[in-house]
Amino acid sequence: MPYQTGSVTVGTTPTLVAASGAVPSNGGVRVRTTSSASVFLGGSAVTTATGFPISSTDAVVNVPSTGAASEPLFALVLTGTATVNYILAG
DSSP, rough: OOEEEEEEEEOOOOOEEEEEESSOOOOOOEHHHHHOSEEESSSSOOOOTTTEEETSOOOOEEEEEOOSSEEEEEEEEESEEEEEEEEEEE
């Protein structure tokens, strides 16, 4: 099974990080940031108030997927920019 990996720079507006495919038993997207700023994960309307926060002190975070449909993952920061690294099967 091939993997998709990459890095995305996110700012203060929701930015697409990755989209898991519609694959049965899809393991979702694993993400990590090495930036000092907290990153907030969620859907296309994610905000710093509604997003799931991750920071550089967190280990790799798995964002689950149902596997029933493509599920895009977005991220943003409160100020500045941050780098989000990801890996997913696909």
